[in-house]
Amino acid sequence: MKKEEIILQYLKESTDYLSGEELSRKLGISRSAIWKNINSLRESGYVIESVTNRGYRIVNSSDALTPTEIQGELKTNAFGQRVSVFAEIDSTNEEAKRQAHNGEIHGAVFVAEQQNGGKGRLGRPWKSPPKSGLWFSILLRPDAAPAQVSNLTLLAGLAVSRAIRTQTECDAMIKWPNDIVIGSKKVCGILTEMTAEIDRVHFAVVGIGVNVNDEEFPEELKVKATSLRLETGATVSRVALLQEILKEFEALYEEYFVQGSNQWLKAYKESCVSLNRTVGATRGLQKIIGTAVDITEGGELVVQKQDGERIEINSGEVVVQGIYGQTPEL
Numbered sequence: 440m441k442k443e444e445i446i447l448q449y450l451k452e453s454t455d456y457l458s459g460e461e462l463s464r465k466l467g468i469s470r471s472a473i474w475k476n477i478n479s480l481r482e483s484g485y486v487i488e489s490v491t492n493r494g495y496r497i498v499n500s501s502d503a504l505t506p507t508e509i510q511g512e513l514k515t516n517a518f519g520q521r522v523s524v525f526a527e528i529d530s531t532n533e534e535a536k537r538q539a540h541n542g543e544i545h546g547a548v549f550v551a552e553q554q555n556g557g558k559g560r561l562g563r564p565w566k567s568p569p570k571s572g573l574w575f576s577i578l579l580r581p582d583a584a585p586a587q588v589s590n591l592t593l594l595a596g597l598a599v600s601r602a603i604r605t606q607t608e609c610d611a612m613i614k615w616p617n618d619i620v621i622g623s624k625k626v627c628g629i630l631t632e633m634t635a636e637i638d639r640v641h642f643a644v645v646g647i648g649v650n651v652n653d654e655e656f657p658e659e660l661k662v663k664a665t666s667l668r669l670e671t672g673a674t675v676s677r678v679a680l681l682q683e684i685l686k687e688f689e690a691l692y693e694e695y696f697v698q699g700s701n702q703w704l705k706a707y708k709e710s711c712v713s714l715n716r717t718v719g720a721t722r723g724l725q726k727i728i729g730t731a732v733d734i735t736e737g738g739e740l741v742v743q744k745q746d747g748e749r750i751e752i753n754s755g756e757v758v759v760q761g762i763y764g765q766t767p768e769l
């Protein structure tokens with residue numbers, strides 16, 4: 440165990456202040472080395488008070504994004520059983536892909552405090568500032584055909600909406616296929632990438648970005664984005680939210696990819712804000728306006744045009760009436 444982790448354990452176990460001298464004796468290192476380790480714990484998000492002549496006391500560890508905190512209360516078999524946390528990275532999806540090529544295991548999770556190249560779909564940027572958000576990716580190695588992988592986005596969306604409801608009681612809904620919204624604003628986006636042959640998936644990476652404790656957004660995102668904090672008025676624990684998402688996602692993943700069940704689809708439809716609304720979509724060069732009436736087992740959105748024709752959309756941009764202040768147009 441690293442010195443830092445041992446110090447953390449002593450601080451957590453202690454009901455009173457622990458002096459630098461006592462810690463230095465227990466660990467057999469100098470007091471300045473203790474001080475350095477304390478500062479490094481603070482950088483990871485632990486709030487540690489220090490009082491002259493008394494020593495150190497841990498005040499709050501609930502939102503420190505560290506493997507120790509994340510795995511502490513984790514109730515999963517595979518998801519998050521390996522966790523890597525980065526203070527700063529280009530994109531957790533990119534890191535997950537790099538590590539997948541190095542043989543990293545199914546269920547490994549990559550979390551970052553800040554992303555400098557956070558990505559949305561089609562190369563769009565994803566704003567990922569430090570401290571306020573939960574930016575992470577899960578590496579998965581499903582025994583599945585490539586066509587099934589697009590449902591991973593839907594399963595992850597359902598998992599996130601359930602976890603948000605449990606942790607905050609916010610009415611989180613899914614905008615097909617990859618956004619989670621509260622009211623008419625986006626609180627989470629999901630990006631699934633995969634490497635596959637024609638009939639075999641090598642691996643998939645599901646990247647999830649949740650705006651958790653942001654108090655405001657840059658001008659260009661104000662009409663579109665929200666955070667859990669803005670919706671509830673309270674700080675939300677990113678660690679607890681992450682643990683809940685991993686638990687819900689693993690259960691849904693096993694249901695679909697291991698047991699081969701489509702039970703989740705009913706729940707997905709109930710939480711899908713796109714259904715029964717006017718939507719605008721593109722299929723190839725064709726623009727379509729109609730009512731979203733269903734979602735297929737393959738994860739496609741079924742849009743019924745005014746002339747009654749039903750069209751299945753499998754990806755791309757869908758404008759939903761009233762969401763993000765948008766109106767579908769031909």
Ligand code: BT5
Nearest residue numbers: 530531532557558559560563565566575628629646648664
């Ligand atoms: C998405 O793309 O919504 C997928 C976002 C996935 C982000 C996660 S974070 C962890 C992992 N690592 C990554 O690099 N990515 C994943 P899309 O549907 O294309 O939406 C992108 C659009 O959302 C942008 O063009 C902006 O309009 C908007 N946007 C950017 N940052 C946002 C934010 N923080 N909150 C809400 N909307 C945002």
